Amino acid sequence: MSAISVWAGGAVPARGRGGHSIQRRVGTLVGRAGLAIATVAFVSPVLLSVEMSFRSNTAINVAPLAWPKSLSLSNFTTAWSAGGLGQALLWSAVIAVVSVMWLTVAGQVLAYYIVRRGNRLASVALLYVMAGLAFPAPSRLLPLYELMLSLHLIGNPISVMLFQGATLTPLSVLIYRSFLQRMPIEYEDAAYVDGAGHLQVLRHVVVPMLWPSSVAVASLKIGMIWNDFFTPLLLVGGSTYATVPVKIYTFVGQYTAQWGDIFAGLTLAVIPVIIVFILLQRHLVEGLGAGLKG
Amino acid sequence: MRSPTARQDEAKPVRVEPTSTGRSPVVGIGLRRVRDAARTSVHPRRALRNGGATAQRPGFRLALPGLGLYSVFVAYPAVATAYYAFTNWNGLAQHWHFVGLKNFVSVLSSGLERTAFTNTLEATVGIALGANILGLAIALLLQKRSRFNYVLRLLWFLPAALPSIVAGYIWTFIYSPSGPLDKVWVLLHLGAAPGFLGSPNEALPSIIAIAIWQVSGYAMVLLLAGLQAIDEQLHEAARVDGAGVLQRLRFVTLPLLRPAFAVSFVFSTVTGLLLFDVVVATTNGGPGYATETLATQLYKQSFEYNNFGWGMAMGVLMGILVLGVSAAMLWIFNRKEARA
Numbered sequence: 001m002s003a004i005s006v007w008a009g010g011a012v013p014a015r016g017r018g019g020h021s022i023q024r025r026v027g028t029l030v031g032r033a034g035l036a037i038a039t040v041a042f043v044s045p046v047l048l049s050v051e052m053s054f055r056s057n058t059a060i061n062v063a064p065l066a067w068p069k070s071l072s073l074s075n076f077t078t079a080w081s082a083g084g085l086g087q088a089l090l091w092s093a094v095i096a097v098v099s100v101m102w103l104t105v106a107g108q109v110l111a112y113y114i115v116r117r118g119n120r121l122a123s124v125a126l127l128y129v130m131a132g133l134a135f136p137a138p139s140r141l142l143p144l145y146e147l148m149l150s151l152h153l154i155g156n157p158i159s160v161m162l163f164q165g166a167t168l169t170p171l172s173v174l175i176y177r178s179f180l181q182r183m184p185i186e187y188e189d190a191a192y193v194d195g196a197g198h199l200q201v202l203r204h205v206v207v208p209m210l211w212p213s214s215v216a217v218a219s220l221k222i223g224m225i226w227n228d229f230f231t232p233l234l235l236v237g238g239s240t241y242a243t244v245p246v247k248i249y250t251f252v253g254q255y256t257a258q259w260g261d262i263f264a265g266l267t268l269a270v271i272p273v274i275i276v277f278i279l280l281q282r283h284l285v286e287g288l289g290a291g292l293k294g
Numbered sequence: 295m296r297s298p299t300a301r302q303d304e305a306k307p308v309r310v311e312p313t314s315t316g317r318s319p320v321v322g323i324g325l326r327r328v329r330d331a332a333r334t335s336v337h338p339r340r341a342l343r344n345g346g347a348t349a350q351r352p353g354f355r356l357a358l359p360g361l362g363l364y365s366v367f368v369a370y371p372a373v374a375t376a377y378y379a380f381t382n383w384n385g386l387a388q389h390w391h392f393v394g395l396k397n398f399v400s401v402l403s404s405g406l407e408r409t410a411f412t413n414t415l416e417a418t419v420g421i422a423l424g425a426n427i428l429g430l431a432i433a434l435l436l437q438k439r440s441r442f443n444y445v446l447r448l449l450w451f452l453p454a455a456l457p458s459i460v461a462g463y464i465w466t467f468i469y470s471p472s473g474p475l476d477k478v479w480v481l482l483h484l485g486a487a488p489g490f491l492g493s494p495n496e497a498l499p500s501i502i503a504i505a506i507w508q509v510s511g512y513a514m515v516l517l518l519a520g521l522q523a524i525d526e527q528l529h530e531a532a533r534v535d536g537a538g539v540l541q542r543l544r545f546v547t548l549p550l551l552r553p554a555f556a557v558s559f560v561f562s563t564v565t566g567l568l569l570f571d572v573v574v575a576t577t578n579g580g581p582g583y584a585t586e587t588l589a590t591q592l593y594k595q596s597f598e599y600n601n602f603g604w605g606m607a608m609g610v611l612m613g614i615l616v617l618g619v620s621a622a623m624l625w626i627f628n629r630k631e632a633r634a
Contacts (some may be wrong), residue, residue, distance in 0.1 A: 006519045007447055010439035011526055032442060039449050042507075046452060048474065049464045102363070110360030113352045125357055129364060135372040136568055138592050139613035142605050143374035145366065166367035169360055198352050218415060227457040229571045230589065234597070245457045249574070252463055259467055266460050277455040281448060 007281060046270065053263035060259045075264035079251065083261065085268045087240065088247035091157055093272075095243060096225045101223055104214045107172030108164070112206055114173065115180040116188070126177075132170040137231050145234055155239035160232050164225045172217045179213035180206075181193035212283075219280035226273065244269045328478070346496030372613075379606035396608035407608070410586040417500025417587065418566030419503050419617070424506035425562045426555065429513025432544075436514075437521045447518070465504045466491065469576075491576050494584040503587055504572050509565050513558045520554025556627035560620045565617050588612050 041049075052060055053075055080086045110129070114122045142171050144163065145154070151157035187209065191201045207214075228244040242250065248269050255261045333428035362618050379397055401407050434489045436443040453461060467551035468474050479487035490500045524547065570589035573579060579586040579594070588608060596605030 006443045006515060008439070009522055010437050010443065035446060039446050043449050043452050045464045045468055046456070074607065106360035106363065109356050111356070113357040117351050121354060125361060128369070129361070132364065132368045132372070132601045134617040135368065135613050136616050137562070138568065138589050139375055139609040141373035141592070141609060142596055142602055143371040143378065146427060148370065162363065162367050166363045169364045169368070173360070223455060229459050231456065245571070248457070248459055248463070262463065266463055269460050270456055271509065273455050273457070274452070
């Protein structure tokens with residue numbers, strides 16, 4: 001499953017079959033118009049919430065669907081500073097970057113050990129890590145909370161990094177494993193023959209060759225870590241280090257029914273997601289496919 | 295760094311005559327050549343298979359960082375949940391003792407938890423069916439390669455990229471009384487608008503619709519990948535044999551999409567079983583208990599009512615459900631695949 005083909009690919013439409021080319025073209029045009037309308041309707045809640053964020057609370061309550069008469073940025077200043085979303089964006093980014101770095105480095109090395117060692121201990125390690133997929137976050141929540149409490153990490157962003165780095169290990173091992181199995185071993189052998197150690201082989205052979213899968217792992221994980229709410233709510237909820245979804249939750253609680261401010265907050269939370277998504281969309285699918293296929 | 299014993303092993307295949315100094319006759323760079331000769335005398339992969347040249351295989355210590363963090367923050371909490379679920383530990387006390395299945399029995403005999411359980415199952419079935427049917431329809435409509443379809447695919451995935459809690463709040467506004475959907479209802483002369491999130495009967499379907507809105511993007515992407523893996527010649531052959539559009543869909547496309555459906559169904563059912571964010575953003579379990587799910591109950595029992603025993607038991611039950619449903623999905627689709 002090639003990543004690029006999922007978004008941009010597909011069968012090339014057959015052209016010029018049959019003689020009624022004008023009829024065919026009109027048919028295509030009508031079909032496309034229908035699809036475009038359906039798509040706009042499907043994403044309209046997102047468009048609407050971005051539009052709402054520029055309007056005052058009263059204007060929204062009076063006429064939610066009316067064309068805006070005046071646009072203002074005041075909702076955004078409220079959400080950014082008073083609502084604390086600026087800070088939440090910063091901490092979400094730090095948490096996502098650190099966790100993803102751990103997942104690419106440690107996940108890669110662990111998958112390398114499991115695939116290339118290939119003995120019974122490696123199979124046991126694989127089975128042990130894969131067992132983690134059977135325990136969703138709710139099945140681990142309470143002892144994790146107690147553990148973080150005893151480590152004095154509740155309300156500390158490090159707790160979220162540790163949790164995300166550990167929780168997503170099985171998925172990243174799975175993705176790296178499926179790529180490593182397809183990677184020829186000869187390059188590594190050649191490096192060993194030249195006298196390289198394991199760490200040198202990892203640095204100069206495995207990491208560069210697995211680079212596309214690292215991009216896949218990173219783009220899939222950034223989204224999962226950024227959007228996660230269940231466990232971060234418990235770990236950093238109410239602290240100054242809340243992640244974006246957690247901060248959105250408290251923010252909406254504070255600004256009940258002040259939809260202009262709320263939508264400014266939602267828009268601030270959504271914009272980075274959309275930017276990262278557009279930048280990484282090709283790789284995201286590859287990660288999704290490889291992760292779920294294995 | 296390679297260990298000295300490993301280096302000895304590597305040198306074995308070539309006999310190196312020791313000199314009076316005890317060193318190899320070839321010194322300096324020559325030593326490396328001897329070792330290389332020893333290595334290449336047996337094909338590296340064969341050497342691996344024969345159990346020789348152990349130095350070429352990564353050691354267990356490389357696995358330690360990843361396994362270590364995983365053990366402390368995933369494996370330990372999972373095992374501890376399974377252990378405490380059989381005790382009367384309340385999260386604070388220093389002492390506890392085994393109570394057997396008591397927590398499980400009281401959770402399963404509680405009317406509230408049974409409601410949460412049936413709500414969760416209803417949501418799971420609704421999300422899995424809704425997201426996959428919608429995802430398949432969009433994937434089929436957008437499967438041809440064109441710039442137009444490329445842009446539309448990205449847009450159909452957009453809701454999937456949002457944090458679920460944000461999706462929940464956006465839809466809270468859309469569903470709100472005299473909100474946008476209400477206005478659309480009036481505009482289209484559909485009669486009195488439903489109560490949506492405020493109505494006990496319509497709240498859960500309204501939440502399921504939000505989840506479908508998000509999950510269908512994933513289903514579309516996975517099914518598109520599956521569609522693109524199908525050989526175009528099969529369609530051509532069916533067309534030559536006189537199969538119509540629906541027949542080709544029924545006998546060519548759908549059977550070959552089974553592996554993609556397996557993945558997509560596992561993803562959507564697990565999303566349904568763990569449903570939490572959207573509920574918290576929209577109804578927080580209400581009206582009454584109409585939209586309580588296992589995940590919201592786990593949170594409330596544990597941290598609002600300090601009922602840790604129930605929380606642990608529900609955690610174990612959710613783990614069993616996730617594992618069981620995923621295995622069932624894979625089994626169903628693989629079995630059919632084998633028969634096809």
